[in-house]
Amino acid sequence: MNYHWNWGIFLEQVKGGDETYLNWLFTGLGWTLAVALSAWLIALAIGIVIGTLRTAPSKGLAWFATTWVELFRNIPLLVQMFLWFFVVPELLPREWSLWVKQDLPAKEFITATLCLGLFTSARVAEQVRAGIQSLSRGQTMAGLAVGFTLAQTYRYVILPMAFRIIIPPLTSEFMNIFKNSSVAFAIGVMELTFQARQMQEDSEQGIETYLAVTVLYFICAFIANRGMAFLEQRTRVPGFIASAK
Amino acid sequence: MSFFTELDVSVIAPSLPFLWTGLKFTVTLTLIAMSGGIILGTLLALARLSPFSPLAMAASWYVNLMRSIPLLMVILWFFLIIPLITGYPMGAETSAIITFTAFEAAYYSEIMRAGIQSVPRGQVFAGQAIGMTYAQTMGHIVLPQAFRNMLPVLLTQTIILFQDTSLVYAIGAKDLLKAAEIAGKNYNRPVEMYIFAALIYFVICFSLSRLVKHLQSRIAIIR
Numbered sequence A: 001m002n003y004h005w006n007w008g009i010f011l012e013q014v015k016g017g018d019e020t021y022l023n024w025l026f027t028g029l030g031w032t033l034a035v036a037l038s039a040w041l042i043a044l045a046i047g048i049v050i051g052t053l054r055t056a057p058s059k060g061l062a063w064f065a066t067t068w069v070e071l072f073r074n075i076p077l078l079v080q081m082f083l084w085f086f087v088v089p090e091l092l093p094r095e096w097s098l099w100v101k102q103d104l105p106a107k108e109f110i111t112a113t114l115c116l117g118l119f120t121s122a123r124v125a126e127q128v129r130a131g132i133q134s135l136s137r138g139q140t141m142a143g144l145a146v147g148f149t150l151a152q153t154y155r156y157v158i159l160p161m162a163f164r165i166i167i168p169p170l171t172s173e174f175m176n177i178f179k180n181s182s183v184a185f186a187i188g189v190m191e192l193t194f195q196a197r198q199m200q201e202d203s204e205q206g207i208e209t210y211l212a213v214t215v216l217y218f219i220c221a222f223i224a225n226r227g228m229a230f231l232e233q234r235t236r237v238p239g240f241i242a243s244a245k
Numbered sequence B: 001m002s003f004f005t006e007l008d009v010s011v012i013a014p015s016l017p018f019l020w021t022g023l024k025f026t027v028t029l030t031l032i033a034m035s036g037g038i039i040l041g042t043l044l045a046l047a048r049l050s051p052f053s054p055l056a057m058a059a060s061w062y063v064n065l066m067r068s069i070p071l072l073m074v075i076l077w078f079f080l081i082i083p084l085i086t087g088y089p090m091g092a093e094t095s096a097i098i099t100f101t102a103f104e105a106a107y108y109s110e111i112m113r114a115g116i117q118s119v120p121r122g123q124v125f126a127g128q129a130i131g132m133t134y135a136q137t138m139g140h141i142v143l144p145q146a147f148r149n150m151l152p153v154l155l156t157q158t159i160i161l162f163q164d165t166s167l168v169y170a171i172g173a174k175d176l177l178k179a180a181e182i183a184g185k186n187y188n189r190p191v192e193m194y195i196f197a198a199l200i201y202f203v204i205c206f207s208l209s210r211l212v213k214h215l216q217s218r219i220a221i222i223r
Helices: A007-011 A021-054 A059-073 A077-091 A094-102 A107-134 A137-145 A150-165 A167-187 A192-203 A206-234 B002-006 B009-048 B053-068 B071-086 B092-117 B121-129 B134-171 B176-186 B190-218
Strands: none
Touching (some): A007 A021, A007 A206, A021 A107, A021 A150, A021 A167, A059 A107, A077 A094, A077 A167, A077 B134, A107 A150, A137 A150, A150 A167, A167 A206, A167 B071, A167 B134, A192 A206, A192 B071, A206 B071, B009 B053, B009 B176, B009 B190, B071 B092, B071 B134, B134 B190
């Protein structure tokens, strides 16, 4: 293997600029965190609603929720990115369309976050639904029997249990969202993968570049994993979920 | 809405042969990575369950490493590393095939491991008791059942794999998405082409996921 190693490359200045390559990587890390965390908030908010609706007695609502999940689950994330970036602005009324294309600030970031958030919402919804369905029907019946409405039963009985049960699968979804945020490079968000490609082309030190970026992704996933483990421990219902790993 | 009247679907027909070559690559890549990934994945699963601990550790390292890096980074890594090691330049298509086989093996191995563990240990002892070797016990008793029990999960993973192949975009391999992009540029109609590509992906993935649902109801895990 004929490779010229240069571990000092990170402190060198980029070609035609006064930043170092390390600056590029940290900018990338910042965008990766921004996209992943904002998308996670969208995914949780929508996923919880859609997942709950999938178990609703109303046929129409359940159908809507199922369609939502199937739509976002069966199209590749990268294709969805292109749809939101190139196609959706064309769908809007003319003035809005012009505004999105010309004046929307941080257009790439907003598009990528929205896209990743909706994509992940379908997967969160599936976990929420599985969590709700894993509870015995007796719990709903007990709620109704003590005089709660169906909405109150969900609010005070079903959902608090379901959320705790699905923390482990949500942990892997949370880790996935950092990995999936890499797809945002394709529409020009300057996140880690974007910076990795840019630095590799600019510095020609591919191995060092990719190693550094891989380690940064690794750290993100690790922190996400520990954070969720902490949450899982704090919210455990004593004697109910024996999942302590 | 004026948008739908402005859509020009007439550009789709002439670009179909071109999109077809792209789809053919996407499907080929999926099928090769699936078969290679399941074979390699099964070997990895056997290695992880082996009593020889260095082998088990190496396999578990490989699987965990692959599963914690974004697929895009793995694609970029292989595209960079393979020519450095072999000394020959390598096309994006070949690189994609190697990458996806190696990457998917990690995911398939987790499924096969769960499948192997779903077979009661008593059956392994029974195999040994009637004088079968390790390979015979695995090949005739454990793996066929593991494979059968995990068939729906293996298929679900293959649907994910099929969608993920679109990421070869990053190294410029000509799959369905790339073909749609090029066709969109040629006819100056990117909107129609992206929608059409999304539709193809959706129809294929949705039909496959229906098939998985059907299989799940047919295959009950026999214990």
